[in-house]
Structures are given as C-alpha cells and as structure tokens.
Amino acid sequence: MQAIATPAVSYNPLSSFVDVLKSEFLKLRSVRSTLWTLLAAVVFNVGLGAAVGAFVPSHLSDSDKNDLDAIRLSLGGMHLSQIAVGVLGVLVITSEYSTGMIRATFSAVPQRRVVLAAKTAIFAATALVVGIVSCFGAYFAYEAALSDSSMSSSLSDTGVLRALIGGGFYLAVLGLLGLGLGLVIRASAGAIAALFGLLFVPGILIDLLPSSWKDTVGPYLPLDAGSQIFIASARGQSTLGPWGGFGVFSLYAVVALVVGFALINRRDA
Secondary structure, eight states, rough: OOOOOOOOOOOOHHHHHHHHHHHHHHHHHHHHHHHHHHHHHHHHHHHHHHHHHHHHHHOOOOOHHHHSHHHHHHHHTTHHHHHHHHHHHHHHHHHHHTTTTTHHHHHHHHOHHHHHHHHHHHHHHHHHHHHHHHHHHHHHHHHHSSSSSSGGOOOOOTTHHHHHHHHHHHHHHHHHHHHHHHHHOOOOOHHHHHHHHHHHHHHHHHHSSOOOHHEEEEGGGGGHHHHHGOSSGGOOOOOOOHHHHHHHHHHHHHHHHHHHHHHTSSSOO
C-alpha cells in the first residue's frame, strides 16, 4: 500500500509573530487592572492639569510666574500617572508568573523571547498612545481652567509640542522599565519596590552629597534625566537637555529589558 504524502506546512515567522502580537494584545485588554491603571493615568494627568490651572496662579507672585515652566506645571499630574503606568508595566509580566499563566503561554509558544518581544511591543504602543493623549488632555484642561492669561501658551510656542509628546514617551519608557524589572525579579511587590526605589531614592540620597558631586551625578539619575523631555523652557533643563536626558533615561529601561531577555531561557517558568 502506497503511503500518502503529507503536504509540508510552510512556516512564516512574520505571520507567527503577528499571531503572538494579537494574543498579547488580547491578554492585555482582558485584564481588568489594565483599564483601571490606564484610566487612572489619564484622570491624574487631566484632572490635576485643570486643578493647577484653576487654583495655582492666584498663589504665585509675578516673579514666580515668570520663572515657572507653564507646560511642566500643566503636566503636574505626571507625578501620579507615572505610578499608575509603572505599576502596570510590572504587572504585565509578573501577574502571569503569579497566576501560572506564563507556563501555558510558553507551552503554546516555546520561543520565549518572541513572546516577550510581542508583550513589550504591545505594552509600549499602548502606554505611548495613552501617555500622549493624557498629556495633551492635561494641557488643554490646564488652558481651559487657567485663571491667569499671562501663564497661557500655544502649541506653536517653542518646546511645547516636544514637551507634550515627550511626556507620553516618558510614561511609555517608565512602563518598560517596570516591565524589565518585572522580568528580572518576577514578583510584583519586589519589582514595584525596585522601580520606585530606583526613581525616588537616588534623588533623596544625592542631597547628602557635596554640591559638586550633586551637579555631576544628579543629571544622570533616572527621574532627573527622564523629566527633561517634558520641560518646555530652557531655564528648567539640566546640562543634558531634553533628548540627552531622555536618552539616559531610556538606557535604564534598555538595561533592565536586556537582562530580563537574557535570563528568560535560563530559568524555569
């Protein structure tokens, strides 16, 4: 009896990666915490932007108004929205480890780094879109609620568009830093503590150093470097400048992600 030849099934890496992207997007949007954390980021940005515009100008002197960066003031909600996005970045990966879903994911797609690349891309795109939308929303809410027209600005003013778009990039990279730390630590509490310890503790410790050391090291700290991208006025920028500071901040996220990707095949799921 002649055997019937089985037709070979062609493997398309691009098509396979698109399928993994779809799967990761479905997982991200189906988790309830995703909606709530992203909504919190938008509400913090827009709500505080409106509140700052309505109440802060009346408490400022004329000299204070001249010295302040109005765009950074309108983005005052970033101090809270960064927490929401950072936590989400950690939970995107650690929640799968805590529930054991990561084993099912790696069983379906044995190429672990392909899964992580898809997860990283989906999260980065989502955080970037939400970040940019929330920053523009904060700016327009600030302008609409502004009680002093002398502190108003226009999108055509120097540095304004870059600061608003840069705010979205800052939030996306911060979330990726959280994702990278989550990959390395694989525990939600530990990764969240490491993320915000890295952001806030160095700034506290550096105040104990001599001023010469502070001026030298300070611009390279994660929070100081990253925040340069959403400062519109040159008066508030460090020696690194907006793109130099953002580049340094991005390196922190790149290092965390590279270590996480390097470890993923060396440890059990």
